[in-house]
Amino acid sequence: MNNIEAVISKASFEIVKEKILDENQINKLLGILSTDGVYAMWVYAKSQKDIDEKKLLEKLKEILSIGKPLPNDNYDEYFQSVSEDLPKLLFLKQLLEKTLIYARYHARAMGD
Amino acid sequence: MSQQQNNQLVKEIKIFALTQDPIYIGTGGYTIGRVDNTIVRDPITNVPKIPGSSLAGTWRYYVALELQSHFKDEFRVNLKSRIKKNIDELLNSPKDWMKFEGNKFAKIKCAGQDDLPNKTLDESKSEESGHCGYCIVCKGFGFSKKDLSWQGQIYFIDLNILFFPVFTMKGTKWITTASKLKEIGLNSISSPADENKIKTNNGNEGHLNLGWLYLEIEGTHSIRNENLACFNFGNFQLNPEDIVIVPESLFSHIVNSNLEVRTSVSIDPITGAAKEGALFTSEAIPRGTILYGCIRIFDKLAIKGIDCKIAPLPSINHLEQALNDSKHFYETLGIGGMTTRGFGRLKIILLGINSTEKRENEGNTKSSTNHTGGDKSE
Numbered sequence: 001m002n003n004i005e006a007v008i009s010k011a012s013f014e015i016v017k018e019k020i021l022d023e024n025q026i027n028k029l030l031g032i033l034s035t036d037g038v039y040a041m042w043v044y045a046k047s048q049k050d051i052d053e054k055k056l057l058e059k060l061k062e063i064l065s066i067g068k069p070l071p072n073d074n075y076d077e078y079f080q081s082v083s084e085d086l087p088k089l090l091f092l093k094q095l096l097e098k099t100l101i102y103a104r105y106h107a108r109a110m111g112d
Numbered sequence: 113m114s115q116q117q118n119n120q121l122v123k124e125i126k127i128f129a130l131t132q133d134p135i136y137i138g139t140g141g142y143t144i145g146r147v148d149n150t151i152v153r154d155p156i157t158n159v160p161k162i163p164g165s166s167l168a169g170t171w172r173y174y175v176a177l178e179l180q181s182h183f184k185d186e187f188r189v190n191l192k193s194r195i196k197k198n199i200d201e202l203l204n205s206p207k208d209w210m211k212f213e214g215n216k217f218a219k220i221k222c223a224g225q226d227d228l229p230n231k232t233l234d235e236s237k238s239e240e241s242g243h244c245g246y247c248i249v250c251k252g253f254g255f256s257k258k259d260l261s262w263q264g265q266i267y268f269i270d271l272n273i274l275f276f277p278v279f280t281m282k283g284t285k286w287i288t289t290a291s292k293l294k295e296i297g298l299n300s301i302s303s304p305a306d307e308n309k310i311k312t313n314n315g316n317e318g319h320l321n322l323g324w325l326y327l328e329i330e331g332t333h334s335i336r337n338e339n340l341a342c343f344n345f346g347n348f349q350l351n352p353e354d355i356v357i358v359p360e361s362l363f364s365h366i367v368n369s370n371l372e373v374r375t376s377v378s379i380d381p382i383t384g385a386a387k388e389g390a391l392f393t394s395e396a397i398p399r400g401t402i403l404y405g406c407i408r409i410f411d412k413l414a415i416k417g418i419d420c421k422i423a424p425l426p427s428i429n430h431l432e433q434a435l436n437d438s439k440h441f442y443e444t445l446g447i448g449g450m451t452t453r454g455f456g457r458l459k460i461i462l463l464g465i466n467s468t469e470k471r472e473n474e475g476n477t478k479s480s481t482n483h484t485g486g487d488k489s490e
Binding site: 030031034035036037040086087090093097100101 | 404
């Protein structure tokens with residue numbers, strides 16, 4: 001992984017282009033991520049019927065693996081274990097925030 | 113607490129400020145973020161702040177307002193009627209700093225951007241608009257006219273967050289760091305040894321949540337009541353048990369996770385309902401935050417005695433009294449944006465003012481703060 005910015009910008013663009021999230025959903029996820037953390041965002045995404053969290057995580061997979069290796073697709077286990085290392089968790093939160101912020105502006109640019 | 117340097121050429125006054133409302137000082141769309149209207153942050157730490165320029169601009173206006181409020185009605189607007197009068201005759205119950213002779217030409221337009229920068233200093237005396245170039249506002253904060261530009265004597269720095277309120281399972285706690293405490297002179301307080309741990313007053317609670325982060329308590333922080341005596345904002349008094357020391361690396365994360373975020377919408381006057389597409393979000397420094405900074409006043413003694421258009425100059429004492437007497441406007445008119453929408457009020461303490469004058473002014477401030485409220489119980 002040499003260029004985190006490239007990974008983030010690609011993921012943020014695809015999330016909007018493939019209509020995985022609309023602007024309103026991005027705003028809500030971003031708000032929850034900022035105030036309640038990474039796990040809260042994941043739980044919220046799962047609770048929303050109109051969000052396909054599997055597709056979302058597929059797009060975020062590469063970013064998540066920067067925070068902590070993702071050996072299999074067991075995301076429940078991943079989000080629980082990633083909280084054990086605080087500096088890595090905070091770094092992952094920053095990466096996810098940045099991804100969603102870019103996606104927010106992509107959604108606006110596309111007139112979602 | 114004050115520092116008088118270089119044979120009293122420069123005096124430093126410490127400022128502590130308590131936010132009584134959320135404070136919004138926007139970046140004007142030059143940054144992207146999780147909200148539409150982002151606030152100014154320190155580029156190094158990513159922690160929100162109040163820029164010195166915002167403080168200077170508002171304080172200039174408030175000194176001008178305070179001065180104008182003492183002019184007798186017949187002289188307030190009519191500048192020509194002031195010329196043959198003595199300054200004492202123009203003002204109602206003037207304080208010492210208001211008697212500065214250049215204040216004869218003061219007007220409310222001495223604050224804000226100069227409308228008439230192409231007028232000479234002499235021409236500006238009788239103009240109804242633009243900076244006059246003679247009064248304590250113009251000389252204290254600076255001006256630029258056609259024939260003379262003056263830097264001003266009061267230097268502001270940014271107000272940075274010192275104590276930031278966070279809701280925890282033990283109620284609201286104010287987080288800070290050892291380096292911030294060192295900046296205000298508390299050198300003996302050390303950071304937690306572990307970067308994932310925090311320090312509290314008791315040090316034996318086990319764990320504490322700071323917003324969404326749940327952190328282990330490492331020990332006691334050894335801050336005492338006497339260390340916090342200067343943070344007496346009327347009814348609000350910070351206590352050692354309210355304070356949590358967090359590692360430097362976590363401070364920015366905790367602050368940014370606990371900023372106030374507001375969503376606003378424009379109302380369609382026809383339907384009375386929210387207007388489509390007019391939703392926007394703003395972030396703000398929450399109320400209860402304590403900020404610190406300083407003001408330096410440069411006496412410019414070296415200029416005294418030189419035959420120069422700028423003479424006479426206001427003294428350090430007059431300038432600090434002007435600042436002290438006008439700071440109460442921050443408790444009513446506030447600072448930053450959306451001050452008519454529940455944002456902006458700030459309560460300011462200045463440390464370093466001459467003790468007798470300070471007592472006198474605190475008496476005045478107390479009577480005015482009784483009307484404005486703003487305390488821990490808000």
